[in-house]
Amino acid sequence: MLSELTDDIILNILWKIEDDPRDWARLSCVSTKLNSLIHDFCWKNKTSLIIPSQLLVSSSQDHSLHKLPFCCPGLVHAGILFNTADSPEENQHQQSITSSSSTPSCSLVQQSNECSTYWSLYDDLYHDTLYADSESNHQQEQEESKENTIRTGVVDVPPESKKIKVNGSLSSHLATGKWTLSREQGSKLLARQFRDDCLYVCDWPGCVHLEEKRKYRVFRGVFMNFKKTRVWKTVNDCSNRRKIDLPCAFCSCNHTWDLHSAFCLRRGFGYHDDGEPVVRAFVCDNGHVSGAWTDVPMYT
Amino acid sequence: MAEEKSQASSSKMLTLKASDGVLFEVELNIAKEMKTVQAYIDDCEDIETIPIPNVLGKHLAIVIEYIKKTNEEYDAEFEKQWNMDDLQLLLLAANYLNISGLQECLCKAIAKRIENKSPEYVRKVFNIENDHSPEEEAKLRKEYKWAFEGVDKD
Numbered sequence: 001m002l003s004e005l006t007d008d009i010i011l012n013i014l015w016k017i018e019d020d021p022r023d024w025a026r027l028s029c030v031s032t033k034l035n036s037l038i039h040d041f042c043w044k045n046k047t048s049l050i051i052p053s054q055l056l057v058s059s060s061q062d063h064s065l066h067k068l069p070f071c072c073p074g075l076v077h078a079g080i081l082f083n084t085a086d087s088p089e090e091n092q093h094q095q096s097i098t099s100s101s102s103t104p105s106c107s108l109v110q111q112s113n114e115c116s117t118y119w120s121l122y123d124d125l126y127h128d129t130l131y132a133d134s135e136s137n138h139q140q141e142q143e144e145s146k147e148n149t150i151r152t153g154v155v156d157v158p159p160e161s162k163k164i165k166v167n168g169s170l171s172s173h174l175a176t177g178k179w180t181l182s183r184e185q186g187s188k189l190l191a192r193q194f195r196d197d198c199l200y201v202c203d204w205p206g207c208v209h210l211e212e213k214r215k216y217r218v219f220r221g222v223f224m225n226f227k228k229t230r231v232w233k234t235v236n237d238c239s240n241r242r243k244i245d246l247p248c249a250f251c252s253c254n255h256t257w258d259l260h261s262a263f264c265l266r267r268g269f270g271y272h273d274d275g276e277p278v279v280r281a282f283v284c285d286n287g288h289v290s291g292a293w294t295d296v297p298m299y300t
Numbered sequence: 301m302a303e304e305k306s307q308a309s310s311s312k313m314l315t316l317k318a319s320d321g322v323l324f325e326v327e328l329n330i331a332k333e334m335k336t337v338q339a340y341i342d343d344c345e346d347i348e349t350i351p352i353p354n355v356l357g358k359h360l361a362i363v364i365e366y367i368k369k370t371n372e373e374y375d376a377e378f379e380k381q382w383n384m385d386d387l388q389l390l391l392l393a394a395n396y397l398n399i400s401g402l403q404e405c406l407c408k409a410i411a412k413r414i415e416n417k418s419p420e421y422v423r424k425v426f427n428i429e430n431d432h433s434p435e436e437e438a439k440l441r442k443e444y445k446w447a448f449e450g451v452d453k454d
Contacts, residue, residue: 025447
C-alpha cells in the first residue's frame with residue numbers, strides 16, 4: 001500500500017509527526033524507502049533549523065548529527081557511572097558487574113592489547129539487564145595496565161541496588177531540555193588555550209538527571225573539524241592512558257578520551273568531597289562529546 | 301462556507317463517474333472543490349459526465365460527503381470511522397482529485413495512527429515489506445536504540 005503513496009504524500013505524513021524525533025528514528029527501521037526519505041528530507045530539514053550552518057556544512061557526511069541534538073548520552077556515556085582504577089578511594093567502592101550471559105567468575109577486565117579479548121562496557125550496554133553483584137569485590141586495577149593503550153574500568157552501580165536495569169535514563173534516551181547546539185556553550189567548557197577550537201554543545205541546562213547523590217546536567221556536543229583542533233592534538237600527544245573504554249553514544253567508537261584528565265577543560269571547577277569532578281567530558285575520535293555539569297560545591 | 305454552497309449559482313449539476321461505474325450527481329460548486337475536476341471543466345465547457353478513473357464509488361461518496369460537510373468539528377470526527385486501508389485509499393483519491401483540505405485531514409489521521417508505534421506495527425498497517433538487510437536493520441536499531449523506550453505495545 002505504501003508503494004502507491006507518492007513520496008510527497010509520505011513526507012506530508014512524516015512531517016506531521018516531527019515533534020518527537022523518536023518516531024522518525026523508529027520509522028527509519030521500517031523499510032529502506034522510509035529510511036531514505038527520513039534521512040534525506042526529514043532529519044536534514046529539522047537539523048538545519050537547530051544546528052549552526054557552519055557545523056552542518058563541515059559535517060555533511062556525519063550522520064550522527066541527526067541524533068546528537070535529540071539524544072542524551074545518559075549517565076553511562078557521560079561517564080558518571082564509570083570508575084577507572086586510578087584513584088585509590090574509588091577502588092574501595094568498585095563493584096563487579098557481570099553480564100547475565102557471561103561467566104560470573106571471569107575477571108571482567110582482562111589485561112590485553114587486543115580489543116577482542118577484553119570485556120568492555122560496549123558489550124554490556126546491549127544486554128537488557130546488568131546485575132550488580134554486591135557480594136563480591138573484584139580488584140579491577142591491573143598493575144600491568146601501564147602497558148595497555150586503553151584505560152580499563154567498570155560501571156559502578158550504586159551499592160544499595162543489587163540489581164539494576166541499565167536502560168532508560170542511564171543509557172541513551174530522548175533528551176529533555178533544548179535541542180539546539182551553540183558554540184557559546186562549548187566555549188564555557190574548554191580551557192583558554194583551546195578557545196580557537198569550535199565545540200558546539202547543547203544549550204543549557206542540557207538533560208537534567210536528578211540522582212540521589214547530586215543533580216547532573218548531562219550534555220552532548222561535537223567539535224567542528226575535530227582532527228584539526230588543538231584538543232585533538234593534546235589528547236593524541238599525551239600518554240594513551242587518557243583513552244578509556246567508555247563507548248561514544250553517537251557513533252561506533254568504542255573508546256573515548258577523558259578531557260578532564262587531559263586538562264582540556266576550564267580550570268577551577270574542582271571536585272566534590274567524594275572525589276567526583278564538578279564537570280566531566282569525554283570525546284571520541286570523531287569529536288562527539290558527552291559529559292555532565294554538577295553544581296559547584298559550597299564550602300562553609 | 302456551507303452557506304456559499306447552497307447559493308443559486310450552485311444549481312447546475314454535474315455527474316461524476318467512479319472507476320466502478322457508480323454515478324454521482326453533484327452541484328457544480330461541490331465538484332469545483334476537486335481541483336482536478338475543475339481543470340477538466342475548464343478544458344471542456346459543456347461536459348456533463350466526468351470520469352474519475354482512479355477512485356471507487358465507495359470512496360468518491362465519502363469524498364463528496366466530506367466536501368459538503370467539512371468544518372473543524374466534522375474533520376475531527378471524520379477520520380475515526382475509517383480503517384487504515386480506507387484512509388490510504390481516501391488519501392490517494394484526495395491526492396488525485398487535488399483536494400488539499402481533505403489531504404491534510406487524512407495525512408494528520410494517518411500520522412496519528414502511527415506515532416509512538418513499533419516498526420513492526422507500521423509495516424503491518426501499511427502492508428510494507430521489510431527490505432532492510434539483517435545487517436542494515438541491526439545497525440539502525442543500534443543507532444536508534446534510544447528511540448525504542450516507551451513505545452506502544454503492538
